Amino acid sequence: MLVMSGINKVYQTEQVQTHALREFNLSVAEGEFVAVTGPSGSGKTTFLNIAGLLENISSGDYQLDGQSIVGLSDRELSRLRNEKIGFIFQGFNLIPDLNLYENVDVPLRYRGFSNKERKQKIEHALETVGLSARMKHLPSQLSGGQQQRVAIARALAGEPKFLLADEPTGNLDSLMAKQVMELLENINKQGTTIVMVTHDPELARRAQRNIQIVDGQLCDFTIYQGGTVNNDTDKNAVA
Amino acid sequence: MLNISPIFNAMMRNKSSIILIVMQIALTLAIVSNAAFIIKERIDTMQRDSGLPETQLIGFDVYFYDDAVNIANQLLLDQQKLLEVPGVIEATPINQIPLSGSGDSWSFRNQLETDGAISSGAGVFIGNYNIADVFGHTIAQGRNFRPDEFVIRDNNGNVPKVTIITQALADELFPESNAVGKFIYSTDIPIQVIGIIDKMQGSWVHSSLVEKTALMPMINVKQFMRFIVRIEPKEVNQVIASVQELLLALENRRVVSPAETLIEKKERSYQSDKLMTNMLVVIITVLVFITALGIAGMTIFNVNRRQKQIGTRRALGASRMEIQRYFMTESALIAGLGIVIGVVLALVLNNYLMTYFSATSLSLNYIVTTIVGIVLVIEFAVFWPARKASMISPAIATRSV
Numbered sequence: 001m002l003v004m005s006g007i008n009k010v011y012q013t014e015q016v017q018t019h020a021l022r023e024f025n026l027s028v029a030e031g032e033f034v035a036v037t038g039p040s041g042s043g044k045t046t047f048l049n050i051a052g053l054l055e056n057i058s059s060g061d062y063q064l065d066g067q068s069i070v071g072l073s074d075r076e077l078s079r080l081r082n083e084k085i086g087f088i089f090q091g092f093n094l095i096p097d098l099n100l101y102e103n104v105d106v107p108l109r110y111r112g113f114s115n116k117e118r119k120q121k122i123e124h125a126l127e128t129v130g131l132s133a134r135m136k137h138l139p140s141q142l143s144g145g146q147q148q149r150v151a152i153a154r155a156l157a158g159e160p161k162f163l164l165a166d167e168p169t170g171n172l173d174s175l176m177a178k179q180v181m182e183l184l185e186n187i188n189k190q191g192t193t194i195v196m197v198t199h200d201p202e203l204a205r206r207a208q209r210n211i212q213i214v215d216g217q218l219c220d221f222t223i224y225q226g227g228t229v230n231n232d233t234d235k236n237a238v239a
Numbered sequence: 240m241l242n243i244s245p246i247f248n249a250m251m252r253n254k255s256s257i258i259l260i261v262m263q264i265a266l267t268l269a270i271v272s273n274a275a276f277i278i279k280e281r282i283d284t285m286q287r288d289s290g291l292p293e294t295q296l297i298g299f300d301v302y303f304y305d306d307a308v309n310i311a312n313q314l315l316l317d318q319q320k321l322l323e324v325p326g327v328i329e330a331t332p333i334n335q336i337p338l339s340g341s342g343d344s345w346s347f348r349n350q351l352e353t354d355g356a357i358s359s360g361a362g363v364f365i366g367n368y369n370i371a372d373v374f375g376h377t378i379a380q381g382r383n384f385r386p387d388e389f390v391i392r393d394n395n396g397n398v399p400k401v402t403i404i405t406q407a408l409a410d411e412l413f414p415e416s417n418a419v420g421k422f423i424y425s426t427d428i429p430i431q432v433i434g435i436i437d438k439m440q441g442s443w444v445h446s447s448l449v450e451k452t453a454l455m456p457m458i459n460v461k462q463f464m465r466f467i468v469r470i471e472p473k474e475v476n477q478v479i480a481s482v483q484e485l486l487l488a489l490e491n492r493r494v495v496s497p498a499e500t501l502i503e504k505k506e507r508s509y510q511s512d513k514l515m516t517n518m519l520v521v522i523i524t525v526l527v528f529i530t531a532l533g534i535a536g537m538t539i540f541n542v543n544r545r546q547k548q549i550g551t552r553r554a555l556g557a558s559r560m561e562i563q564r565y566f567m568t569e570s571a572l573i574a575g576l577g578i579v580i581g582v583v584l585a586l587v588l589n590n591y592l593m594t595y596f597s598a599t600s601l602s603l604n605y606i607v608t609t610i611v612g613i614v615l616v617i618e619f620a621v622f623w624p625a626r627k628a629s630m631i632s633p634a635i636a637t638r639s640v
C-alpha cells in the first residue's frame with residue numbers, strides 16, 4: 001500500500017536547515033492500522049504530509065498503491081490525493097461557511113461524481129458517523145467530537161483506500177476521543193488502511209502496529225493484537 | 240465542472256462581508272454606463288458636421304461708435320478691400336457668426352395666416368448677396384441670390400424678398416412639398432424661398448434650431464456689425480494677423496476685434512461639453528480603478544483569512560487550477576450580484592437624468608458594454624490574488640491548528 005525508501009526531507013529556511021526526515025524507510029500493508037508516536041518535533045507530521053502527498057520529498061522514493069509519486073505533476077498528485085487518500089486533521093478543518101452536507105461534498109465534487117452519486121455517498125457517509133439528521137447544520141453548531149465525525153465522513157465519502165490522521169483526537173476530551181477511535185477501528189475493519197499520529201499511548205496501543213519516529217528516523221515497535229512486541233528497528237516487518 | 244452552488248451558498252452565509260463590494264460594483268455600473276452614454280452623446284454632438292469649412296472661415300466684430308460714419312458705405316468698402324487681400328476668397332459683412340454662441344433668430348410661418356400655419360424658428364444670417372458663396376455652400380435646389388436682390392436696411396424698412404434656407408428648415412416648414420418657390424413669413428411680408436442648401440449650423444450649437452438656418456441678402460445697418468471671410472487655407476494666419484490693421488486704416492472711428500477662425504469659435508462653444516466629457520472620463524477611470532482595487536483587496540483578504548481552508552481543499556484533492564477557479568468564480572458571482580443591482584440603478588439614474596437634465600434614454604448597449612468591461616476588469620484584478628491562493632501549500636492543512 002505504502003512503501004517509503006530512503007526518504008529525506010530537508011526544510012530550508014533563511015538561516016536554519018532542518019532535516020525533518022532522514023533515510024526514512026517504512027512500508028505499510030493494505031488493511032493495516034498503524035499508530036505513529038514520537039516526541040514533539042520528531043517529524044511525525046512531516047511523515048504524514050509526505051505520505052499524503054501534501055509535501056514533496058527532498059530525496060528517496062515513495063510508492064503509493066504500487067505507483068511511484070516522484071515527478072508527478074500538481075494535477076496528478078491532486079487526483080491521487082482525491083481518489084486514494086482521506087485526511088483527518090487535529091483541528092477538524094471543516095469549512096466554516098459550508099454546512100455538513102456541503103463539507104462532505106467537497107472532495108466528491110473535485111472527483112467529478114454525478115449529482116446522484118454524490119448525494120448517495122454523502123448521505124451514506126454521514127449515516128456511518130451518525131450525523132444524518134444534521135446535514136444542514138453549520139460546523140459551528142456542532143461539538144468538537146461531532147465536527148471530527150463529520151471530518152471522518154468527509155474523508156470516507158470518496159471511499160479512499162488509505163486514511164491519514166494527524167492527532168485526530170488531540171482536540172477532544174477522552175470520551176469523544178474514544179468514540180472517534182471506535183469509529184476509526186470500524187472503518188479499518190471494513191478494509192481501509194489507516195495511519196494515525198497520536199500522542200496518546202492508550203490509543204496507540206489499540207492499533208495493530210505502533211511505530212515511533214525519533215529525530216526524523218523510524219523505530220519500529222510492531223505490536224500485534226496478540227500482544228507480542230517485535231522490536232525490529234531496521235526494516236519493515238510486515239509485508 | 241461547475242461548482243457554483245457551494246461557492247454561492249458559502250458567500251450567502253457571509254453576506255455582510257460582500258455587501259459593500261456588491262454595492263460598489265452596482266454603483267460603478269450605474270454611474271459608468273450613464274457617464275459613458277453621456278460622453279458618447281457629447282462627442283457625437285461635438286463631431287457633428289456644421290456644413291461649413293470651419294478652418295477657412297474667420298470672423299470678427301466691428302463696432303462703430305461715431306454717428307458721423309456712414310456705416311453701410313463703410314461696410315461695402317471694407318468688403319471690397321478685404322477681397323483684394325491676397326488669399327481672401329470671399330467676404331461679407333454679416334449680422335452673426337456661425338458656431339459663435341451669439342446671434343439672432345427669427346420665427347417663420349409657411350403661410351400668411353397664423354391660424355393653421357406651421358411655424359419654426361431659424362438662425363438668420365444676413366449679409367451681401369454673395370453670403371452663400373462666403374460660406375462655401377453649393378445650392379442643392381433652386382438658385383443663388385442675384386446682385387439686384389441685395390437691400391440695405393437702415394431706417395427705411397427695406398426687407399429682402401428672397402431667402403435661401405437649409406434642408407432642415409425646408410423640411411420643417413414644408414414637410415410635404417418642395418420648398419423652392421414657396422413663400423415664408425416672419426411678419427406679413429412674403430419672402431420667397433429661392434434656394435435650398437444641404438446643411439449649415441447656426442450660432443447656438445446646443446439649440447434645437449441649430450440646423451435650421453436661413454440666408455438673406457441684406458445689410459441690416461447697426462452700430463455693432465460683424466464680418467465673415469473665407470480664405471485659402473495657407474493664408475489664414477496671415478490674414479488674421481493683418482485684418483485689424485487694414486480695416487482701421489480705412490476708418491479708425493471704430494473698434495475692430497481680433498479675428499478668429501470658426502474652429503476657435505466652435506471650440507469655445509463646446510468648451511463645457513469638453514470639460515464635462517473630460518470630467519466624466521476621470522470619474523469613470525477612478526471608479527473602475529477603485530472597484531478593481533476593492534475586489535482585489537477583498538480577495539487578498541479572503542485568501543489570507545482562508546489559508547487553512549485552501550490547504551484543506553488542496554489536501555482533499557483540489558488542484559491549483561481548481562483553487563484559482565474558486566476565487567475567480569467567487570468574484571464573478573459577486574460581480575453578478577452587483578450587476579443585477581447595478582442594472583436597476585443604472586436605469587433609475589438614467590430616468591432621473593432624463594427627468595431633471597433632459598438626457599435621452601440610455602441605450603442598452605451601454606449597460607451591456609459596461610457590464611462586459613466591469614467583469615473583465617474584476618477578473619483581471621482578481622487573477623493575481625487567486626493565483627496566490629493556488630500557490631498556498633496543502634501542508635498548511637496540517638501545520639496550522
Ligand SMILES: Nc1ncnc2c1ncn2[C@@H]1O[C@H](COP(=O)(O)OP(=O)(O)OP(=O)(O)O)[C@@H](O)[C@H]1O
Nearest residue numbers: 011012013018020039040041042043044045046047
Ligand atoms: N515548513 C517548515 N519549515 C521549516 N521547518 C519545518 C517546517 N515544518 C516542520 N519543520 C520542522 O521539521 C521538524 C519536524 O516537524 P514536524 O511538524 O514533522 O514534527 P511533529 O513530530 O509533527 O511534532 P508535533 O508532535 O509537535 O506535532 C521540526 O523541527 C519542525 O520545526
Ligand SMILES: [Mg+2]
Nearest residue numbers: 044045046166
Ligand atoms: Mg505534528
